[in-house]
Amino acid sequence: MTVRVGVIGTGMIGQDHIRRITQVLTGGTVTAVNDVDAARAGQVAAGLPGTTVHATAADLIADDGVDAVLVASWGPAHEEQVLGAIAAGKPVFCEKPLAPSSDACVRIMEAEMEAGRRLVQVGFMRRYDAGYRAMKATLDDGALGLPLLMHCAHRNPSVPDYGFTTELIVSDSAVHEMDIVRWLFGEEIVAVTVLKPRRSREAGADLQDPLILVFEMASGALVDDELFLNARYGYDVRGEVVCETGTVALADMSEVTVRTGNRHSGRIPVDWRDRFILAYDAELQEWLNAAAAGTSTGPSTWDGYAAAAVTDAGLEALRTGQRTAVSMAERPEFYAKAQ
Amino acid sequence: MTVRVGVIGTGMIGQDHIRRITQVLTGGTVTAVNDVDAARAGQVAAGLPGTTVHATAADLIADDGVDAVLVASWGPAHEEQVLGAIAAGKPVFCEKPLAPSSDACVRIMEAEMEAGRRLVQVGFMRRYDAGYRAMKATLDDGALGLPLLMHCAHRNPSVPDYGFTTELIVSDSAVHEMDIVRWLFGEEIVAVTVLKPRRSREAGADLQDPLILVFEMASGALVDDELFLNARYGYDVRGEVVCETGTVALADMSEVTVRTGNRHSGRIPVDWRDRFILAYDAELQEWLNAAAAGTSTGPSTWDGYAAAAVTDAGLEALRTGQRTAVSMAERPEFYAKAQ
Amino acid sequence: MTVRVGVIGTGMIGQDHIRRITQVLTGGTVTAVNDVDAARAGQVAAGLPGTTVHATAADLIADDGVDAVLVASWGPAHEEQVLGAIAAGKPVFCEKPLAPSSDACVRIMEAEMEAGRRLVQVGFMRRYDAGYRAMKATLDDGALGLPLLMHCAHRNPSVPDYGFTTELIVSDSAVHEMDIVRWLFGEEIVAVTVLKPRRSREAGADLQDPLILVFEMASGALVDDELFLNARYGYDVRGEVVCETGTVALADMSEVTVRTGNRHSGRIPVDWRDRFILAYDAELQEWLNAAAAGTSTGPSTWDGYAAAAVTDAGLEALRTGQRTAVSMAERPEFYAKAQ
């Protein structure tokens, strides 16, 4: 069965997912699109024969020619669109963050539980990266003992001088580590502290860049996470988990080693697409496979909620300079087997 | 358009390509299969709803529901099947070697030239490997000057004690380097020498393993190629091109680094599938894309012919212990632009 | 001129320095020894023809056959012995810590300033390590911009279950990073925070192992320092300085790469001696060279004092769980040019 996908939001990320479904993955086709910018939606649809342009997200969700919904609109619109898909009983892939507030995430959880089956996959694509997968396999294998702490770094070459705020470093960038450490350690984050290193002169005037976030896990394990959005030299995501008898770290993945000018060197990715393209492919293929069976797997609404709750604590910790406990509901039985 | 593929040969490699077309790639579907072992063809078809089992390869090629043909049968059958597909005007992907003799390859070239357009892609998948692609991009960039020599190693953990002969090391294993060095250097191999190192006791009694092949390129560049089929420790394909002002080498591509027991270590692939799975995906996606347009791109019949001619020289060099010139026809204009 | 060295303290470290002076380095000879355990001193002297055993450290310092004094006794004895050497006008190498309290360090500074020339070198050997030297050269070169933060890890395979306390992790282990980051960044540490990750079950029952120390530099740069004394897998000292346009990190220094059992791997040092032996050689050769000229260079009394002041803050931070400011005197002009 080919899953007929309706795509809400046809900006950069939406277009990238459309390319993926139509040119890379198997088992899916894009039959409908919608965007707040109708002209943009029309242009995108022009390149996709047989694709309907809908005036509203609700129309798209209601379309009988749409089996599953991909939400790539801006964050504030997510809640309504995801709830709409759930109400229609259609599997929905929602880009992160699931919703801007943890309350909104709770409402989505309630709707999904009422629907009685997993319908939502949240776009935490790092879980599909070969590096993080190998890291988790090594941890789960148990040969290194229990994980005690983790060092993370999340370096971006640059962000726009305007519009990118220190809060966004927490809510938009660090959210990836919030999810991945929960998944790697198999437990929740219970507190967050934010440290402010010396500011880079490469960063915009209002931006505290870099930042260090410290996550405390339920077990007591600590994670320090360097966020550096104007690292200039490349897109570099690093991680090392320190266990009782050894460590496991993401490796540099350059395809070739060049020896010239008294250096041996390898390539560092230029951007997130370069670094994680295979992970994006894999997450969406998994979604298409599950959608063909009328459900969703992968990162769940609970995972979206947990990330939102940790983000709330992180933003408060940024404001106050204090260690801030994460306020989180109890995990419903319904989501017990997710991950 | 979805390309309807007929697969001839449903052994291990054929099944892997079927899995690829149906579960990984986009734009293709398998509508017909054939195998000398009819029962095996039937079992494979059973898992593919709507797929026809043909009694003969000719029937499959003639099937109106087949747009393009994938040949994964045993080598001696390739010539007839590829010629059949060309006669039917259908794009054909043929696993390496294109044909067991260079004469047979010449006949395929003649048929394809008569057909007037590229219809054949030969399964030299290494050209689609990210490592070799980056290596070629580095060479073509020119910053390192001209390539002068190359060191290759092709290590397999093991081969069967029965049936695997020293000749097969040349014709079946080294053929990959024969193609890749032609592609990397952009020129033909003009002579081959075979050296015999100390034999491993891990190899079967009749096998001279490892071997070192030395290829002389038309420019005078030399390639030494270690072939070690019972290397035991893993599947390890290495290569370093030495240029006038620097070198470029395939890098180890372990996803994670583990530190334990006084070692820091990374993974080496366990087999060819593990090492080259993405290259196989990419070569076949390219074929599907070209087949949708009624043609083929990628490694051409000429490339298949050149590899066969070098193999002939390699086998004679193995027999005689002497440097052996490659006997090769002039490259037809028709194949001038083949990659 | 051959410097005649008197060694106070003939335990493991004292003996190692004696071996160094007599069997590895040039320009020095050991003419006198002293130890609180007279028998041990006698045994060590027995292997060194012409070496006098002194009953007290004071006698050794007063010996006309001693040009320079090496203090490798236990910490509480350092102050009196170093002051003795200064009073005698003899260059003195003192193992770290210079003295157990910052007050004692102040007294040594006052005596040395009164003497009017540098006489003391403190045993911070990491400054002589090729890795840290290359790191500092890279930072000082300026091509990477200003240093903003640093990640350190200091992993030891094991410590004794008895006698090794959490306080010692700060005062005995982290003291190495306290000095090296001051030297690398060229500025003082102004505050310390101690974080407590999940405890390893491999550590003794009373030990909080690992720890993370966070150092704030005068410029605002932050350093996170993982101290893990029962890391089991090896002796592993890591460091990465993150600058405005790039980073520089200590590299793994394995002599060979082994490929076997599906892993490519390199060696991790087994202990501090294995890791830093060349640094120990270099620091003591520098001392001998300076002593021949009647002075000392290298890490100064000020550096010993600064490390003591940071240790004081670190111990309080460990006790209180709070960020603790470092209380430090102003740097005297006399020490302005110390490295």
Place this chain on the structure above:
Amino acid sequence: MTVRVGVIGTGMIGQDHIRRITQVLTGGTVTAVNDVDAARAGQVAAGLPGTTVHATAADLIADDGVDAVLVASWGPAHEEQVLGAIAAGKPVFCEKPLAPSSDACVRIMEAEMEAGRRLVQVGFMRRYDAGYRAMKATLDDGALGLPLLMHCAHRNPSVPDYGFTTELIVSDSAVHEMDIVRWLFGEEIVAVTVLKPRRSREAGADLQDPLILVFEMASGALVDDELFLNARYGYDVRGEVVCETGTVALADMSEVTVRTGNRHSGRIPVDWRDRFILAYDAELQEWLNAAAAGTSTGPSTWDGYAAAAVTDAGLEALRTGQRTAVSMAERPEFYAKAQ
């Protein structure tokens, strides 16, 4: 005991050994020098108080203030000087090559055997390199099975356009691998072939650079050795021994990894001094230690002879383009236990 060394030849290498003995190593002093250029000898002695300048090498050898002789003169003078030292019963360190002809080496062997004890150490310093030592330890450990073949590369950034000939690549550069593979494999080289890759335009007009030498060991193991004297990018000595169940290779030994400009990179040595300085230190310290006991250890006259015999075969192979058997005398019992 301090060994009083007389140095014959005060050019670049002789001066470097003098620096080593006087400023780096222990147990030696330079008491006499001689050079065909008396002025140069005088200048060198001027910096060494108490050092005698001798008019002839024979005078230096006869000097009662000289316990041991270091020969760093040009090759044609080695035989007479080494024989002189043997006749005087004084340990002698001789830079490689021991003598320009294998016949001369035979005469030295005969003299040394008549003297009845090892007096000669030949300057094959690679045996003291930490990388090669670790490689040999891995091979001798036996866990990887028997060595079957080895890949070597010996890359120099540049050689003078004048005076450096293709023959010198064999006799002066490849001689290092001739010795090291004999030592690593513990057996003799029985034949040599020379292959000529495409010539680099960076090389002088008369130079065939690079070259590939193929050594056949007595066991049948093969070694391919790339010699590239104008490799431009750095001084890079590589080696990988392929054994039955794994391989061991020299590792890159950069002290730090730098991440900038989308590359992670490490340093490659700039010249032989940079790469092998610790090996030079270690070989000469071993010689001083043995000389103090009136003998020599390390690479022996036999090793010097064997290298000369392989060089002879290599030069003929270069001339003829043919595989050339090495003509070598039987190894005397006297040299049976040499390393």
